[in-house]
Amino acid sequence: MGGAKVKAISANELSDKAGALQSALDSGGAELDPGRRAAAETLVTKVDERTSKAGNHTVVALAGATGSGKSSLFNALVGEQVATVGARRPTTSKPVAAVWGSEDAGPLLDWLQVPQRHHVETGVGASGGSARRGDGAPNLDGLVLLDLPDFDSRVVEHREESERVLELVDVFVWVTDPQKYADARLHHDFLSALATHDAVTVVVLNQADRLRGDALAQVRQDLSRLAEADGIGKVQVVATSATSGDGVDELRHRLATAVAAQNAARHRLAADIRSTADKLRADVGDKEASVKDKDKDLVEALGRAAGIPVVVSAVERDYRNQAWGRTGWPFTRWVRALRPDPLKRLRLNATDETDQKLAVTAGDVRTVLGRSSLPPPTPAARSAVELATRRVGDEASVGLPVRWSQAVSDAATPPGPDLADALDQAVVSTSLRMRPPVWWRVFGLAQLVLAVVTVLGLLWLVLLAVMGWLQLPQLETPKLWGLPWPFLMFVGGLVLGLVLAGLARWFARVGARRRGASVRKRLTEAVSEVARERILAPVQQVLERHRATREALIRAAS
Numbered sequence: 001m002g003g004a005k006v007k008a009i010s011a012n013e014l015s016d017k018a019g020a021l022q023s024a025l026d027s028g029g030a031e032l033d034p035g036r037r038a039a040a041e042t043l044v045t046k047v048d049e050r051t052s053k054a055g056n057h058t059v060v061a062l063a064g065a066t067g068s069g070k071s072s073l074f075n076a077l078v079g080e081q082v083a084t085v086g087a088r089r090p091t092t093s094k095p096v097a098a099v100w101g102s103e104d105a106g107p108l109l110d111w112l113q114v115p116q117r118h119h120v121e122t123g124v125g126a127s128g129g130s131a132r133r134g135d136g137a138p139n140l141d142g143l144v145l146l147d148l149p150d151f152d153s154r155v156v157e158h159r160e161e162s163e164r165v166l167e168l169v170d171v172f173v174w175v176t177d178p179q180k181y182a183d184a185r186l187h188h189d190f191l192s193a194l195a196t197h198d199a200v201t202v203v204v205l206n207q208a209d210r211l212r213g214d215a216l217a218q219v220r221q222d223l224s225r226l227a228e229a230d231g232i233g234k235v236q237v238v239a240t241s242a243t244s245g246d247g248v249d250e251l252r253h254r255l256a257t258a259v260a261a262q263n264a265a266r267h268r269l270a271a272d273i274r275s276t277a278d279k280l281r282a283d284v285g286d287k288e289a290s291v292k293d294k295d296k297d298l299v300e301a302l303g304r305a306a307g308i309p310v311v312v313s314a315v316e317r318d319y320r321n322q323a324w325g326r327t328g329w330p331f332t333r334w335v336r337a338l339r340p341d342p343l344k345r346l347r348l349n350a351t352d353e354t355d356q357k358l359a360v361t362a363g364d365v366r367t368v369l370g371r372s373s374l375p376p377p378t379p380a381a382r383s384a385v386e387l388a389t390r391r392v393g394d395e396a397s398v399g400l401p402v403r404w405s406q407a408v409s410d411a412a413t414p415p416g417p418d419l420a421d422a423l424d425q426a427v428v429s430t431s432l433r434m435r436p437p438v439w440w441r442v443f444g445l446a447q448l449v450l451a452v453v454t455v456l457g458l459l460w461l462v463l464l465a466v467m468g469w470l471q472l473p474q475l476e477t478p479k480l481w482g483l484p485w486p487f488l489m490f491v492g493g494l495v496l497g498l499v500l501a502g503l504a505r506w507f508a509r510v511g512a513r514r515r516g517a518s519v520r521k522r523l524t525e526a527v528s529e530v531a532r533e534r535i536l537a538p539v540q541q542v543l544e545r546h547r548a549t550r551e552a553l554i555r556a557a558s
């Protein structure tokens with residue numbers, strides 16, 4: 001606008017910024033402030049609509065307070081009495097448009113909802129003077145100049161109409177006068193709010209003919225200071241007088257510069273995107289916390305709630321029962337049949353391959369019941385899970401705004417019975433099968449041999465006793481170390497069988513602990529997978545959305 005050199009913004013660059021802002025809205029979702037989100041969505045729509053308008057028009061709005069002389073300045077720039085000027089305030093109730101050039105601006109003005117339009121004929125200049133290009137007058141072809149209602153009008157509809165159009169124009173020309181140049185509404189509600197739009201902002205001190213001598217320079221300097229305090233750095237105040245025509249040519253040249261660059265609309269939209277993205281940055285943090293792949297405390301708490309200690313204890317008891325049943329003293333194995341199967345009572349996999357045909361498998365449980373018969377978690381176990389999930393949510397939400405922090409907490413605590421069902425299915429789906437250890441077969445075979453020897457020794461002794469009772473001729477009985485073989489077979493088989501059974505019980509206890517540790521590892525891995533899928537993954541997804549939102553806002557604001 002003549003005050004500074006600014007870099008041109010290409011259509012692709014503007015599209016990238018708008019796309020980044022839309023990406024931030026998509027990833028941010030409900031975690032962004034509803035008001036700021038709605039404003040950003042409106043802006044994205046505005047960018048799409050404004051860039052879709054054909055032609056190279058530049059929309060400039062003359063905005064100001066009541067009595068600042070906007071309409072008079074508008075007529076001076078047009079060179080004709082287009083806008084109504086009068087002593088009664090407010091005079092302008094609807095925007096009035098003046099269009100330079102032969103290119104049709106109808107669709108653009110329809111989008112702006114400005115029905116009052118005036119086409120400026122080539123050759124007409126200010127005060128009836130010549131404005132032909134050959135005469136050194138600036139080329140304003142493509143300029144759409146709007147005279148807006150007063151932004152401080154006592155009529156609410158006028159203020160609302162002025163603010164509506166200001167949201168859509170490309171260049172702002174803020175018109176003030178020596179009496180209202182320090183107006184709080186001008187500086188606080190408009191100049192400060194549009195501080196990022198300095199490339200498309202002009203400040204005009206109208207009615208400058210009312211000041212004499214050093215007063216004009218002093219007021220201009222004071223107005224520049226106020227504008228700089230509003231955030232518009234190094235602004236150059238244009239002093240004009242619609243009555244005398246002073247400064248009108250300078251303003252016209254500035255407008256011509258903006259029209260010739262054909263970039264004001266993109267600068268305005270880019271500034272809007274930058275300002276909106278800066279405001280949305282208040283809804284995201286500066287970084288994201290990391291989520292551990294395996295949270296030991298969380299997995300441990302979930303494992304207790306899933307009943308892993310109960311399952312491991314049942315597996316160990318089942319192992320011992322199976323071992324004693326296969327390697328124990330054959331004459332007392334029938335007692336095992338009276339003991340309940342701990343795994344079948346929990347509706348879990350059978351560990352004995354020989355019993356598999358009669359056992360209830362994991363697939364049967366899921367098909368018929370969908371759950372195991374594990375006891376529900378104790379209040380202490382549930383409290384441990386709540387504490388662990390809350391700790392995960394607290395650690396992951398460090399440094400995040402309230403809405404994001406709440407989203408992380410919600411993700412870390414799955415609603416309803418979903419988590420309990422997932423844990424139960426993880427236990428049910430974990431295979432508890434095992435192959436019988438080799439020592440079971442060795443000990444079982446040895447016990448069978450010893451049982452046969454014991455029975456044969458007993459039968460032999462009975463036979464000898466019967467023959468002696470019947471006084472039949474005695475058979476010669478072989479002896480070893482002075483003891484008859486039948487006696488050695490019977491007593492030796494009994495003693496060795498009991499010793500072997502005792503040794504087998506010790507091996508069974510050791511094997512049961514090892515088997516329990518192996519099953520615990522499998523179940524812990526299954527529970528860890530549930531923790532990753534149901535708790536850590538949802539938390540990570542929220543953090544990834546936060547990261548995507550933050551990075552998209554940075555791109556939009558760059």
